[in-house]
Amino acid sequence: MAETITENPLLVERFPIPFDEVKAEHVEPAIELLLKQMRTRVKDMANPDIPRTYDNILLTLDRATEPLDYAMAVVRHLESVVTTPELRAAHNAVQEPVSMFYTSIPLDPELWAAVKRVDETVDKEQLSPVHRRFLSKTVSGFRRAGADLDEAGKRKLEEIDVALTKATTKFSENVLDATNAFDLVITDEAKLAGLPDSAKSAARESARAKGKDGWRFTLQAPSYVPALTYLDDRAIRQELWEASNRRATGGKFDNRQLLTEILNLRREKAQLLGYRDFADLVLEERMAHAGQRAQSFLEDLYEKTEPFFAQENESLAEFGRKLGYPEIRPWDVGYVAEKQRLALYDFDEEELRPYFELNRVVAGMFDIFSRVLGIRVIAEPNVPGWDEAVKYYRVEDAASGEFLGGFYSDWFPRENKRGGAWMDSLITGNPEERQPHLGLICGNLTPPVGDTPSLLTHREVETIFHEFGHLLHHTLSRVPVRSLAGTNVPWDFVELPSQIMENWVMERDALNLFARHYQTGEPIPAELFEKMRRARTFRSANGQIRQLGFGLVDLKLHREYDPERDGDVLEYARRILQRFTPVELPADYGMIASFTHLFSSPVAYGAGYYSYKWAEVLDADAFTRFQKEGIFNSRTGEDYRRNILEQGDSEDPSQLYRRFMGRDPDASALLERLGLTRAA
Numbered sequence: 001m002a003e004t005i006t007e008n009p010l011l012v013e014r015f016p017i018p019f020d021e022v023k024a025e026h027v028e029p030a031i032e033l034l035l036k037q038m039r040t041r042v043k044d045m046a047n048p049d050i051p052r053t054y055d056n057i058l059l060t061l062d063r064a065t066e067p068l069d070y071a072m073a074v075v076r077h078l079e080s081v082v083t084t085p086e087l088r089a090a091h092n093a094v095q096e097p098v099s100m101f102y103t104s105i106p107l108d109p110e111l112w113a114a115v116k117r118v119d120e121t122v123d124k125e126q127l128s129p130v131h132r133r134f135l136s137k138t139v140s141g142f143r144r145a146g147a148d149l150d151e152a153g154k155r156k157l158e159e160i161d162v163a164l165t166k167a168t169t170k171f172s173e174n175v176l177d178a179t180n181a182f183d184l185v186i187t188d189e190a191k192l193a194g195l196p197d198s199a200k201s202a203a204r205e206s207a208r209a210k211g212k213d214g215w216r217f218t219l220q221a222p223s224y225v226p227a228l229t230y231l232d233d234r235a236i237r238q239e240l241w242e243a244s245n246r247r248a249t250g251g252k253f254d255n256r257q258l259l260t261e262i263l264n265l266r267r268e269k270a271q272l273l274g275y276r277d278f279a280d281l282v283l284e285e286r287m288a289h290a291g292q293r294a295q296s297f298l299e300d301l302y303e304k305t306e307p308f309f310a311q312e313n314e315s316l317a318e319f320g321r322k323l324g325y326p327e328i329r330p331w332d333v334g335y336v337a338e339k340q341r342l343a344l345y346d347f348d349e350e351e352l353r354p355y356f357e358l359n360r361v362v363a364g365m366f367d368i369f370s371r372v373l374g375i376r377v378i379a380e381p382n383v384p385g386w387d388e389a390v391k392y393y394r395v396e397d398a399a400s401g402e403f404l405g406g407f408y409s410d411w412f413p414r415e416n417k418r419g420g421a422w423m424d425s426l427i428t429g430n431p432e433e434r435q436p437h438l439g440l441i442c443g444n445l446t447p448p449v450g451d452t453p454s455l456l457t458h459r460e461v462e463t464i465f466h467e468f469g470h471l472l473h474h475t476l477s478r479v480p481v482r483s484l485a486g487t488n489v490p491w492d493f494v495e496l497p498s499q500i501m502e503n504w505v506m507e508r509d510a511l512n513l514f515a516r517h518y519q520t521g522e523p524i525p526a527e528l529f530e531k532m533r534r535a536r537t538f539r540s541a542n543g544q545i546r547q548l549g550f551g552l553v554d555l556k557l558h559r560e561y562d563p564e565r566d567g568d569v570l571e572y573a574r575r576i577l578q579r580f581t582p583v584e585l586p587a588d589y590g591m592i593a594s595f596t597h598l599f600s601s602p603v604a605y606g607a608g609y610y611s612y613k614w615a616e617v618l619d620a621d622a623f624t625r626f627q628k629e630g631i632f633n634s635r636t637g638e639d640y641r642r643n644i645l646e647q648g649d650s651e652d653p654s655q656l657y658r659r660f661m662g663r664d665p666d667a668s669a670l671l672e673r674l675g676l677t678r679a680a
Helices: 002-007 024-046 054-064 066-081 085-104 109-121 129-144 151-181 197-209 221-230 234-245 256-272 278-283 291-323 330-345 349-355 358-373 458-475 496-506 526-537 540-559 569-578 611-629 634-645 653-661 668-673
Strands: 184-186 215-217 375-379 391-397 403-410 422-427 437-442
Touching (some): 024 054, 024 066, 024 085, 024 109, 054 109, 054 129, 085 151, 109 129, 151 256, 184 234, 197 221, 215 221, 221 234, 221 330, 234 330, 256 278, 256 569, 278 291, 278 540, 291 330, 291 540, 291 611, 330 526, 349 526, 358 375, 358 458, 403 458, 437 458, 458 496, 458 634, 496 526, 496 611, 496 634, 540 569, 611 653, 634 653
Parallel strands (some): 403 437
Antiparallel strands (some): 184 215, 391 403, 422 437
16 A cells, blocks of 8 residues: 555655645546545544544544545646546546545444534533634534435435436536637638737647648637627627527536536535525525525615616627727627727727736735735745646745745646636645645636737736635634635635735735836836726726626526426526616527536535625725735734734624624725716
């Protein structure tokens, strides 16, 4: 066995992780062995001869699955960033047994008896607050996971969880495969009129990489977004838009049946556990607590935003008619809106690109938050990653020099990498034992082209800051209980540390640290900066309404949708989203079939997409303190670090927020930031 452990990199936790050593053939043997070990650990904990103490049961439970957690985190990550047919097959092969094991833990009657015994006998006053919270959440978590079900109910729950794991994995795979199955090659350069040089060069490079002549467009954001925003050729915009919004709605990558299956399984699970619906199940221990409260929150914001939404759309339609668009279609919205913004503010987003060179942006971000939060971020070369573009960094406390954690960054799109941007944790350390954390941040940003470095849009800069906020929430955690550490917080609180970071990229003093022309080194000209500031709230109501629509379609799918009554799931979603869309959606609109946020894992953001807006209220309000006290104020930053970033889920998030702000959140800060408080 020792030889097996030595040869299989998934069986020994190493820091940093030797990603270059992990192969597809390591996956199944490692997970098979780890599952045997984990089952033995659970059995040992449940042994009645072991004294029912907090340390013996609760703390052991908190740490029991670390080796399996680690191995699966590595496997899942590699499958998402450098997938191959072999790795995908290995990943899929271990999904079912791993899912069954995790589901089985709270369903073990002896272990549940041991947890209850600790809860009944331990002197809770002798436990520190974080350990009292962990005990309480463990007991409620076991109940929510089905510990009180009879044997038939437990077997049914296991079947549901396995089926959910399989269905959501296949959903995600279909989206990736459908995305990669499409490309559009243009050979007539005249059809590229309006497209910025940066996007044109990227399209040219993409075609060359595929051995094709011309300019190649894909559904990946760095290719798709500029085309929809700037291309004068309406037919090309339409083809791209329709391809994107019909992804995974037919053919061999069809997600329609999977959508209904996932929704049914989630509903069945919730009702088996005694909840009205899946939203009430997953939100019970989040800040919203119930699906109806989350839905009411979104509807209230909608009512406050809708008059501005209507005004913006009337204005866009009028401007579109002047451009020769008597009827604006979905593939025209971004294009016409960009023309309108240029006319109103003389501001073109592309003017900012030369000032946002990726490496300088990242270095400036590290500089800003080193000042604010009292940390140092240090690049470490020659640490192997999963791709040559991956970089590795270590994070230290500036005052003490303590090594707090490390992280990887991977910013560019690849065909073997899923879309979007995300942060993930690989290792959750323990500050009491001076064990550091390890995480990663990924994106799909504009890549370098030829001799031109990666030049980003302002939105891409926001994305980097956003994901780094999640990373800091993980890396700066000081919670000694793994289950409550870092980003293991209610999901309607988890976006606060990420979204608040985006505020700095609109502050002149912060931009001066990194927004420099990649050729001349000059800062953003004052006139261009003022244009950017003035244009900040352009169509902000549409941006807000769009997010509210995603949140509400999510909740309605998980609270109200009935296939027999409401019909086809794509049509049902289209009817809901029409209310939140500035123009008429086509009958075959199928965005929901590629909505990986909701359907790429058994829970993911299912019934939780409202969290982005919930947390946006928190972040807009919390940033007002930095605005008043100074965006580089280290005392404010220390207060934020100590009360939010370091605390994980060690206390109720509402209490953490009150401790930082001295009061409950005020939603008016968000409306003011978006310019949605003037008389409509």
